[in-house]
Amino acid sequence: MSANPDHAPTFIAASPTAPGPGPNPVLEIQDLSVVYRTPGGDVRAVDKVNLDLAAGEVIGLAGESGSGKSTLVYGATRLLRAPALITSGSVRYSGRRMVQGADPADVLRMRPDELRRLRWREIAIVFQSAMNALNPVLSVRDQLLDVIHAHLRMPRDEARERAASLLDLVGIPRSRLRSYPHELSGGMRQRVMIAMALATEPEVVIMDEPTTALDVVVQRDILSQIVELKERLGFSILFITHDLSLLLELADRIAVMYAGQLLEIGTAEQIQHEPSHPYTRGLLNSFPSLHGPRRELAGIPGSPPDLRNPPPGCPFLPRCGYGTAACREVDMDLLPVTASKAPGHVTACPFVLPQTSVPGKSGTPESQPETGGELGT
Amino acid sequence: MTEQTQVLTSAAAERGPLAMEAISVSKDFRIGRRQTLHAVRDVSFNLYRGAVVALVGESGSGKSTAARLLAGQERLTSGAIRLDGKPVEVTSRGDFRRYKSYVQLVFQDPFSSLNPVHTVRYHLQRPVKLHQGKAANVDAEVSALMEQVRLTPAKHFLAKYPHELSGGQRQRVSFARALAARPSVLLADEPVSMLDVSIRLEMLSLLDDLRQRFRLAMLYITHDIASARYFADEVLVMYAGEIVERGPAEEVTQQPAHPYTQLLVASAPDPDNLGSALRSRAHRTSAQDTTHRQGSQAPHKPESATTVGCPFSPRCPLADDRCHREDPALVQISATRGAACWRLDVAAPELVSGSPDDRRTTAN
Numbered sequence: 117m118s119a120n121p122d123h124a125p126t127f128i129a130a131s132p133t134a135p136g137p138g139p140n141p142v143l144e145i146q147d148l149s150v151v152y153r154t155p156g157g158d159v160r161a162v163d164k165v166n167l168d169l170a171a172g173e174v175i176g177l178a179g180e181s182g183s184g185k186s187t188l189v190y191g192a193t194r195l196l197r198a199p200a201l202i203t204s205g206s207v208r209y210s211g212r213r214m215v216q217g218a219d220p221a222d223v224l225r226m227r228p229d230e231l232r233r234l235r236w237r238e239i240a241i242v243f244q245s246a247m248n249a250l251n252p253v254l255s256v257r258d259q260l261l262d263v264i265h266a267h268l269r270m271p272r273d274e275a276r277e278r279a280a281s282l283l284d285l286v287g288i289p290r291s292r293l294r295s296y297p298h299e300l301s302g303g304m305r306q307r308v309m310i311a312m313a314l315a316t317e318p319e320v321v322i323m324d325e326p327t328t329a330l331d332v333v334v335q336r337d338i339l340s341q342i343v344e345l346k347e348r349l350g351f352s353i354l355f356i357t358h359d360l361s362l363l364l365e366l367a368d369r370i371a372v373m374y375a376g377q378l379l380e381i382g383t384a385e386q387i388q389h390e391p392s393h394p395y396t397r398g399l400l401n402s403f404p405s406l407h408g409p410r411r412e413l414a415g416i417p418g419s420p421p422d423l424r425n426p427p428p429g430c431p432f433l434p435r436c437g438y439g440t441a442a443c444r445e446v447d448m449d450l451l452p453v454t455a456s457k458a459p460g461h462v463t464a465c466p467f468v469l470p471q472t473s474v475p476g477k478s479g480t481p482e483s484q485p486e487t488g489g490e491l492g493t
Numbered sequence: 494m495t496e497q498t499q500v501l502t503s504a505a506a507e508r509g510p511l512a513m514e515a516i517s518v519s520k521d522f523r524i525g526r527r528q529t530l531h532a533v534r535d536v537s538f539n540l541y542r543g544a545v546v547a548l549v550g551e552s553g554s555g556k557s558t559a560a561r562l563l564a565g566q567e568r569l570t571s572g573a574i575r576l577d578g579k580p581v582e583v584t585s586r587g588d589f590r591r592y593k594s595y596v597q598l599v600f601q602d603p604f605s606s607l608n609p610v611h612t613v614r615y616h617l618q619r620p621v622k623l624h625q626g627k628a629a630n631v632d633a634e635v636s637a638l639m640e641q642v643r644l645t646p647a648k649h650f651l652a653k654y655p656h657e658l659s660g661g662q663r664q665r666v667s668f669a670r671a672l673a674a675r676p677s678v679l680l681a682d683e684p685v686s687m688l689d690v691s692i693r694l695e696m697l698s699l700l701d702d703l704r705q706r707f708r709l710a711m712l713y714i715t716h717d718i719a720s721a722r723y724f725a726d727e728v729l730v731m732y733a734g735e736i737v738e739r740g741p742a743e744e745v746t747q748q749p750a751h752p753y754t755q756l757l758v759a760s761a762p763d764p765d766n767l768g769s770a771l772r773s774r775a776h777r778t779s780a781q782d783t784t785h786r787q788g789s790q791a792p793h794k795p796e797s798a799t800t801v802g803c804p805f806s807p808r809c810p811l812a813d814d815r816c817h818r819e820d821p822a823l824v825q826i827s828a829t830r831g832a833a834c835w836r837l838d839v840a841a842p843e844l845v846s847g848s849p850d851d852r853r854t855t856a857n
Contacts, residue, residue, distance in 0.1 A: 180689045181660065302552070331551040331716040336760040358689045361762040402691045406719035406746055406761045413723065415694035419659065 141168035148205030176367030508544030512710035518572035547725035603663035620673035733804035740830030
């Protein structure tokens with residue numbers, strides 16, 4: 117449906133910047149730290165994170181629940197409320213519509229009116245749960261019109277036409293404009309969310325687990341639609357998910373997050389073929405693959421650390437198969453992976469070479485012999 | 494159809510003795526005055542002690558309804574369920590309680606399947622008292638259960654409420670609660686799909702461990718066909734209430750015969766297919782892609798309400814006139830494999846070639 121070029125709305129011009137990483141990042145997150153103030157002490161949810169997003173790029177942010185990936189992006193867009201507190205860092209945004217030659221604007225220092233212009237118009241978000249993010253008592257059309265009128269100056273007729281062509285864009289028949297969220301399937305709701313995010317031609321689209329609640333066929337369908345739209349409209353994507361297998365297919369670059377810190381950044385190829393951080397390797401060994409030979413799966417035993425008083429050094433140490441005493445003194449800076457040929461591949465683990473194999477840990481269902489009582493009791 | 498399925502032996506059969514049989518089970522729901530939704534249609538399969546049978550399909554395909562039928566929570570419209578060779582008749586509350594001590598169900602969402610106002614201890618004590626009688630040493634039994642699901646130290650968790658636990662820990666409590674009845678059959682309805690990818694594997698290996706230890710006959714319901722490949726002995730693929738393909742897990746996932754199974758397999762995220770599928774979509778014209786696009790253009794809800802023709806025919810790229818007219822029965826491909834498709838010779842020529850195919854004549 118989306119492949120049909122006749123349905124392409126004419127009002128959104130193709131991006132003048134070619135897709136692919138350019139020299140100037142659209143979004144530059146530097147040294148960002150976010151804590152949650154609790155009676156039991158500060159929870160360091162995001163700890164000195166550096167990440168930049170180039171124009172037209174798809175960056176995948178991978179991590180388990182509680183790793184701080186959502187806090188990172190909501191912090192960078194100033195969507196957090198107390199008790200969350202941004203304690204350091206800067207977030208610079210420089211989009212096409214900003215004044216040429218001017219310094220990039222720091223999102224963290226913006227006044228409310230500047231933020232209002234930034235949000236949605238420049239940076240839009242597709243939230244995880246489409247049922248909760250859509251208003252149940254407004255029709256799809258009204259919700260789209262709401263966005264359009266709030267962020268763009270546009271005559272009513274034009275806005276209505278735009279709402280309709282936004283649905284074309286995501287492959288939903290125009291007759292659905294009058295539908296209410298409960299009348300749509302999960303996949304359709306998620307498409308409506310994407311249409312809403314794209315309503316104002318944003319330059320950066322943040323997607324927070326947009327397909328987690330959907331089943332695989334619908335998921336693939338929506339993902340390929342996202343990629344297609346990205347190529348046509350030229351926005352950049354920051355894609356948050358706990359499913360690394362998805363990112364390997366979708367993202368240009370992948371940032372792996374654990375306990376509030378980035379542990380490794382690299383292209384999808386680098387992450388897949390030369391994973392450098394033990395945690396990344398653990399993640400890669402966690403999902404069953406459908407194609408190719410059956411691999412030995414290991415998973416990652418243990419659970420993430422308590423971020424109220426994080427252990428010194430590497431936060432992954434208690435779960436790491438390679439851990440040594442030196443790991444307690446690692447300063448967690450992202451350093452280039454020396455063995456990697458291409459630049460841009462950085463890791464927080466200075467000890468593990470890409471070639472080293474992962475020591476065997478808890479067995480896979482198949483690798484366990486039919487003995488049973490080897491555990492616990 | 495029944496004859497066909499009886500000839501077919503389950504790939505799970507070699508694991509252990511037969512525990513449970515679903516024989517031509519159907520379930521209709523009335524929706525509105527004149528409409529009937531055939532949620533489960535003429536489904537037959539067997540569960541064996543110590544073996545895992547996976548039921549794979551998308552939302553709305555009827556897989557959860559099938560689980561509820563087996564669990565005794567819904568009445569069959571037609572067909573029969575047999576437990577250890579004896580027909581199951583659940584007509585009273587007492588029957589249901591006795592039945593539950595053989596057959597237990599684990600739900601998908603550990604956030605809503607545990608009662609937020611009760612502690613872990615309460616969640617586990619209750620089934621122990623109910624199913625093991627007053628003679629049981631309840632506290633010892635509860636600690637043993639906690640150890641079995643690796644919620645240790647047990648003392649640390651007993652007094653906790655569900656909101657104090659992580660998703661994985663909650664699901665462990667659900668497993669322990671199911672085991673408290675000492676069942677022989679465990680029906681797991683998407684037990685890991687709400688959990689993080691990194692935890693899923695651990696939970697599946699826990700389930701596998703429990704399967705071995707208690708020789709559980711397990712039905713694993715999922716929409717993630719890749720996990721079925723690793724976890725199950727036999728895979729049943731369900732679409733619109735019907736089993737459209739069945740066979741040994743490795744064979745079904747590596748060489749899917751039915752066009753719907755092919756669509757499912759093509760849709761699973763595939764890191765080994767790096768760069769070829771999603772990121773450079775513009776250059777993609779493979780056959781898989783055609784299947785996929787075709788599939789996505791059709792209505793997303795399986796058309797369970799219609800009874801004419803193959804249920805997958807509206808989405809199927811290979812559908813011809815006959816597919817729209819007649820519903821295909823499960824055709825045997827090998828001793829352990831079958832698929833319900835009129836066009837198997839086109840969909841999976843390498844699987845049916847050589848075997849006489851006199852069931853259909855070519856359309857042109």
